[in-house]
Amino acid sequence: MARRIIMLLCVLTVAVVYVVRLAEYQLVKGEQFVQQTTSQTQTTIPANAARGEIYDANGRPLVVNHIGYSVLFLRQYMTKDTQNQTILTLTSHLRENGETWNDSLPLVWADQSQTEIAANSQPQIEFAEERDSDIEKLKSANDLQAYATAQNCYDALVKKYEIDKMEGLTPSQVRDIMGVRYEMELKQFSYRNPFTFATDISEETMTYITENTLEIPGVSIQSEAVRSYESGEIAPHVIGTMGKLSADDYKKLKNEGYTYDDVIGKDGIEKAMESQLRGQRGEKTLTLNELGKVVDNEVTKAPQAGNTVFLTIDSRIQLAAQDALANIIDELRQTAAPGKGGDVKSGAAIVVDVKTGGIVAMANYPNYDINDYLNDFATLNAREDKPLINRSTQGRFQPGSTMKPAVALAALEEGVITPDTSIYCSKIYTFYASPDPASNYTPSCLGYHGPQTVTDALKNSCNYFFFDVGRILTIDRMNEYQKRLGLGELTGIEIGEKQGILASPAYAESLGRVWNPGDTLQSAIGQLYNSFTPIELAMYAATIANNGNRNQAHLVKEVKSYDLSQTVQPEQVNLLNTIGVDQQNIDTVKLGMYRAASEQGGNTWSYFKDFPIKIACKTGTAQTGGNEATVSPHTLFISFGPYEDPQYAVTVILENGANAPTYNSNIRVARAIYDALFLYEDSQQQITPENELLP
Structure with missing residues (x-):
């Protein structure tokens, strides 16, 4: 009996102790333990903001966002012992699904397929091409000498990331693991800085990761x-x-x-408008269970989406310009011989809103698809025709006779000539003729034009007239007016540009050459060292059309909030300068350009004689210095319309596209653009209605 009493007392004592402790945990220290448990299972990560979208001038979306899923690594739950296996599991799954992940390690297999690599116990590793700075960084980060080979780097990373402790790996798997580990290191993977392993994954991969949390600890899915x-x-x-x-x-x-x-904008509007397009990052609090699985996802600081940018580009006109360029160039290559336009290399076509300086279209040939850039940059970048170069802002071309309106304006304003001044063209210009062969210089016009006024000379593109005018005007006065018109000057366009070159004694000296009197004559017809970008020539034509008011070129029409409810930045029309030329003189030059398109004998009359809108223009052919039998000159065209009240300026350049049997291919491109601008507002182009997604 006594034993039973003693045992009962012991049991009661133990029970009382447990009850007291349980009460202490629940009632006295309960809140403390809850807080401890919460702090141990919660982590705060950045919540990425939606980047602003990009629309054309009429509200047609060009760049939009869709909801996708990214794979994040969380340092808190990805231990040193598990991370390599986690990476192997994920990369194997994504590779089977044809998906990619973030890996910028500049080590690649030497021209071998995945099958060949898997079958080869010692495949050859080499440095990726054109990655010199990344290779240097790789060596430096791993204390390797500058002369270290790709294999040296590979071996160092195998040991550094302890991949050599894993058994049964193929060379491809080893490279996958080290690539991700290296990327994690570059991105400073830490408790406060999760690593984005992959973006825009498939739903199948998202499901796989969600269902296999135990096998891949520290991995989280985030929508963005x-x-x-x-x-x-x-x-x-x-x-x-x-x-x-x-x-x-x-x-x-x-x-x-x-x-x-x-990620940031690297070029184009994505780069120029980075500050507007980029939103402000927020914060998310993830709650994870003891297995590291996310059980709650709360936005604790809302991200702010970036603003939406509307361009001055009109998609319909842009497509018309792109198609015209591509069709004409393809035709030249198929039907013309080298030296006759068949060797045409590239082209550019630009449409400018005369009143504002807004760029309505900026077409380049060769063109490319941004999706190809994202999916197969290496192939695109390796193409011989260099499609990634923006010829419109980065290419420089001799202007040829398109420079003559600028010279005519300078001569009229300086009083060298009047609208009625007549100069007799006898084809051979003999002012610098000399019995001494060393100093004899007799440049030639393309024809015997006889007496020429300035509007005659613009209509007929008479070199003789401009030889004489240029000589009297002098190179300094000539260049002063060309600068006012924007030639040899930056246009101010947002996306970056090269600056054109004006021929001058100083520039000749910089090349180690001597300036001769005849150089002024060649400068007056747009030859010699003169070299301008297509965007410069387009804005020069727009300045003449705008009665001497030179506006800054721009591609941004306005900026709105992400939901389009507010205008953040209206269109900014900036007057860079006025050229300081009497309106009568501007009108005289405009008339000469109009006569080139409207009168029989003008070199563009056959293309615009039946056009219901009056066009003013000037053509140009620029020698390239190559073998004329096999290398075609460049062909250029500047214009504006309607002549009475200009709305648009259209400029076209075909690199090595002149002398074709079909004649003036650049004018045919321009005519197609004018058709789209004025005749076919309901164009046959399959353009999506405004505010609807493009196909």
């Missing part, structure tokens, strides 16, 4: 806005591309809230 180029072949050089931050980018931008894992 993903960039989508609805019609990537429309003005890709204007829209531009995006890419990861480089080390230099990060140094410059880290104080502005950028992280190593961010």
Whole structure:
């Protein structure tokens, strides 16, 4: 009996102790334990903001966002012992599904397929081409000498990331793991800085990751806005591309809230309008269970989406210009011989709103699709025709006779000539003729034009007239007016541009050459060292059309909030300068350009004689210095219309596209653009209605 009492007392004592402790845990320290449990299972990560979208002038979407899913690595739950296996599991799954992940390690297999690599126990590793700075960074980060080989780097990373402790891996799997580990290191993977392993994954991969949390600890799925180029072949050089931050980018931008894992605009409008398109990052609090699985996802600081940019580009006109360029160039290559336009290399066509300086179309040939840039950059970048170059802003071409309106304006304003001055063209210009062969210089016109006024000379493109006018005017006075018109000057366009070159004694000296009197004559007809970008020539034509008011070129019409409810920035029309020329003189030059298109004998009359809109224009042919039998000159065209009240200026350039049997192919491109501008508002182009997604 006593035993039972003693045992009962012991049991009661133990029970009382447990009850007291349980009461203490629940009633006295309950809140403390809850807080401890919460802090241990919650982590805060950045919540990316949606990037602003890009629309054309009429509200047709060019770049939009869709909801996608990214794979994030969380340092808190990805341990040193598990990370390599987690990476292997994920990369194997994504590779089977044909999906990609973030890996910028500049080590590649030497011209072998995945099957060949898997079958080869020792495949050859080499450095990726054109990645010198990345290779240097790789060696430096791993304390390797500058002469270290790709194999040296590969071996060092195998040991550094302890991949050599894993058994049964193929060379391809080893390279996959080290690539991701290296990327994690570059992106400064940490407790406060999750690593984005992959973006815009498929629903199948999202489901796989969600259902296999135990096998891949530390992996989380996050929904976010993903960039989508609805019609990537429309003005890709204007829209531009995006890419990861480089080390230099990060140094410059880290104080502005950028992280190593961010992407930024690399060129085009994506770069120029980065500050408007980029939103402000927020924060998410993830709650994870003891297995590291996300059980709650709360936005604790809402991200702010970027603003939406409306371009001055009209998709319909842009497509008309692109198609015309491509069709004419393809035709030349198929039907013309080298030296007769068949060797045409590239082209550019630009349409400017005369009153504002807004760029309505900026077409380049060769063109490309931004989606190809994203999916297969290496192939696109390796093409011999260099489609990624924006010829409109980065190409420089001799202007040829398109320079003559500028020379005519200068001569009229300086009093060298009047509208009625007549100069007799006898074809051979003999002012610098000399019995001494060393100093004899007798340049030639293309015809015997007889007496020429300035409007005659513009209509007939008479070299003789401009030889004489240029000589009297002098190179300094000639260049002064050309600068006022924007030749040899930056246009101010947002996406970056090269500056044109004006021929001058100083420039000749910089090349180690001597300026001769005859050089002034060649400068007056747009030859010699004169070299301008298509955008300069387009804005020069627009300045003449706008009665000497030179506006800044621009591609941004306005900026609105992401939901389009507010205008953040209206269109900015900036007057750069007025050329300071009497209106009568401007009208005289306009008349000469109009006569070139409207009167029989003008070199563009046959193309515009039946056009219901009056066009003013000037053609140009620029010698390239190559073998004339096999290398065609460049062919240029500047214009505006309607003549009475100009709305648009159209400029076309075909590199090595002159002398074709079909004659003046650039004018045919321009005519197709004018058709789209004035005749076919309901164009046959399959353009999506306003405010609807492009196909």
